[in-house]
Amino acid sequence: xxxxxxxxxxxxxxxxxxxxxxWLASAGSTNVYWPPLRTILQAFPDVWTGERLRxxxxxxxxxxxxxxxxxxxxxVALGTLIGxxxxxRAVCEPVLEFLRAVPPPVLVPVIMLFAGIGDIMxxxxxxxxxxxxxxxxTVEGVRAVDAVTAQTAxxxxxxxxxxxxxxxxxxASPQIFAGLRQALSVGIILMVISEMFxxxxxxxxxxxxxxxxxxxxxxxxxxxxxxxxxxxxxxVFRLVERRxxxxxxxxxxxxxxxx
Amino acid sequence: MRATNAAxxxxxxxxxxxxxxxxxxxxxVEDAYFPPTSRIADALGAELAExxxxxxxxxxxxxxxxxxxIAVGAGILAGxxxxxxxxxxxxxxxxxxxxxPIPSVALIPLAVLLYGTELRSVLLLVVYAAFWQVLIQVLYxxxxxDPVADETAxxxxxxxxxxIRHVLWPSALPYVMTGVRLAAAVALILALxxxxxxxxxxxGARIAVAQTSQAVPEMYALIVVTGLLGLLxxxGARTVERRxxxxxxxxxxxxxx
Numbered sequence: 001x002x003x004x005x006x007x008x009x010x011x012x013x014x015x016x017x018x019x020x021x022x023w024l025a026s027a028g029s030t031n032v033y034w035p036p037l038r039t040i041l042q043a044f045p046d047v048w049t050g051e052r053l054r055x056x057x058x059x060x061x062x063x064x065x066x067x068x069x070x071x072x073x074x075x076v077a078l079g080t081l082i083g084x085x086x087x088x089r090a091v092c093e094p095v096l097e098f099l100r101a102v103p104p105p106v107l108v109p110v111i112m113l114f115a116g117i118g119d120i121m122x123x124x125x126x127x128x129x130x131x132x133x134x135x136x137x138t139v140e141g142v143r144a145v146d147a148v149t150a151q152t153a154x155x156x157x158x159x160x161x162x163x164x165x166x167x168x169x170x171x172a173s174p175q176i177f178a179g180l181r182q183a184l185s186v187g188i189i190l191m192v193i194s195e196m197f198x199x200x201x202x203x204x205x206x207x208x209x210x211x212x213x214x215x216x217x218x219x220x221x222x223x224x225x226x227x228x229x230x231x232x233x234x235x236v237f238r239l240v241e242r243r244x245x246x247x248x249x250x251x252x253x254x255x256x257x258x259x
Numbered sequence: 260m261r262a263t264n265a266a267x268x269x270x271x272x273x274x275x276x277x278x279x280x281x282x283x284x285x286x287x288v289e290d291a292y293f294p295p296t297s298r299i300a301d302a303l304g305a306e307l308a309e310x311x312x313x314x315x316x317x318x319x320x321x322x323x324x325x326x327x328x329i330a331v332g333a334g335i336l337a338g339x340x341x342x343x344x345x346x347x348x349x350x351x352x353x354x355x356x357x358x359x360p361i362p363s364v365a366l367i368p369l370a371v372l373l374y375g376t377e378l379r380s381v382l383l384l385v386v387y388a389a390f391w392q393v394l395i396q397v398l399y400x401x402x403x404x405d406p407v408a409d410e411t412a413x414x415x416x417x418x419x420x421x422x423i424r425h426v427l428w429p430s431a432l433p434y435v436m437t438g439v440r441l442a443a444a445v446a447l448i449l450a451l452x453x454x455x456x457x458x459x460x461x462x463g464a465r466i467a468v469a470q471t472s473q474a475v476p477e478m479y480a481l482i483v484v485t486g487l488l489g490l491l492x493x494x495g496a497r498t499v500e501r502r503x504x505x506x507x508x509x510x511x512x513x514x515x516x
Contacts (some may be wrong), residue, residue, distance in 0.1 A: 090267035101489025103448040109470040188362040211368030227361040
């Protein structure tokens with residue numbers, strides 16, 4: 001208990017200070033673009049409850065989930081394949097490098113040609129952007145498998161699926177998770193862009209509507225909501241990561257303690 | 260081995276280009292949507308002959324380079340300071356976790372209101388996006404410092420600065436380099452996005468114009484240019500990385516898996 005309290009203070013202190021500063025600094029603001037925080041917070045519940053939650057927030061989240069999941073599966077699968085064979089890597093590298101180098105937002109017009117402006121387009125855009133951090137990190141992780149571990153596994157006759165699961169993916173997983181974490185923020189970016197470009201609902205669409213209509217406090221609530229959303233997603237991500245990488249953090253912690 | 264790799268890569272690339280030529284020619288996709296490689300190449304040649312194209316390229320590169328430089332400097336500095344000052348990492352964790360995932364594109368409406376289509380709009384988005392990539396990688400990297408190495412350095416009586424220089428920095432460097440590489444890519448993405456969505460001058464704005472005027476081969480040609488640009492940036496970053504990490508496992512020895 002005596003250890004929980006200081007930690008809690010640490011977590012809450014800086015945000016509290018920042019919010020207070022923002023609140024006080026903006027309290028008397030007459031600048032149209034920087035409305036007082038109080039006004040923004042008052043507008044928040046009016047803007048983001050009821051109908052809009054269902055009509056804008058939910059579709060955005062579903063598109064993000066679809067694109068992200070696709071990217072994660074494809075990225076890890078392809079990354080493992082490419083990372084574990086020097087031959088495959090040599091053949092694919094230039095093409096992959098090029099495809100990876102194309103900035104995903106410029107694909108929005110192209111994917112629009114093929115998939116119209118529906119949900120498929122948005123999921124495809126999100127997946128096409130998220131896949132690269134995962135793929136890149138998986139390749140690096142698979143390549144950097146500890147030589148001793150790899151050879152030990154070989155001499156014990158661990159091959160095939162077991163080797164993939166227990167040796168390769170296991171030792172690449174810290175890198176894979178770093179990639180997934182980056183993909184998450186890329187995914188949110190692309191979700192918003194694809195909705196700003198062509199959509200009739202979704203968070204990106206709504207925020208741009210507010211900006212065009214000069215509903216500045218409403219626009220700010222949108223920015224805050226995106227922040228909250230990103231925050232929640234990354235908390236969920238961390239919970240998953242902590243479970244999946246428990247052995248890794250445990251290893252680090254125990255080697256730290258044993259010193 | 261090097262030559263073999265290059266040959267294999269060239270074969271892969273040639274197969275990819277041939278596929279791009281064959282698929283629309285065989286009518287597998289509508290060539291109004293997906294023109295064959297040769298027609299895109301023609302459009303690309305026409306673009307390269309135009310002066311306005313080079314101006315646009317310059318605008319894009321300016322936004323990218325300035326934004327990236329600011330973001331990398333700030334990211335490394337902030338990451339190292341946060342990691343070595345006791346409690347600062349924990350005190351700032353929740354704030355970083357909150358600010359980082361705010362997609363920089365959410366700031367597009369604000370950037371438009373504040374700066375219109377100026378370079379500053381682009382910079383606002385680029386710096387905000389690229390900064391977190393570097394910062395997070397630095398924080399991950401510092402976490403990955405081998406406790407034994409750190410302890411050894413301590414027991415040899417190395418001071419804070421010497422430990423940053425000789426233990427923390429080399430251990431974190433692979434992560435930092437990955438961070439810079441990703442930040443370079445993200446910076447390009449955001450620079451082009453700003454141009455595409457806000458209309459700030461640059462390649463992104465030209466793509467938007469090509470799209471609205473139904474100039475499909477030109478649109479593809481410009482996209483190829485952005486891809487090549489990204490490629491160049493990535494190859495550059497990789498070269499720097501290889502130089503800086505010549506001693507590291509992932510560069511030094513290929514693990515036979």
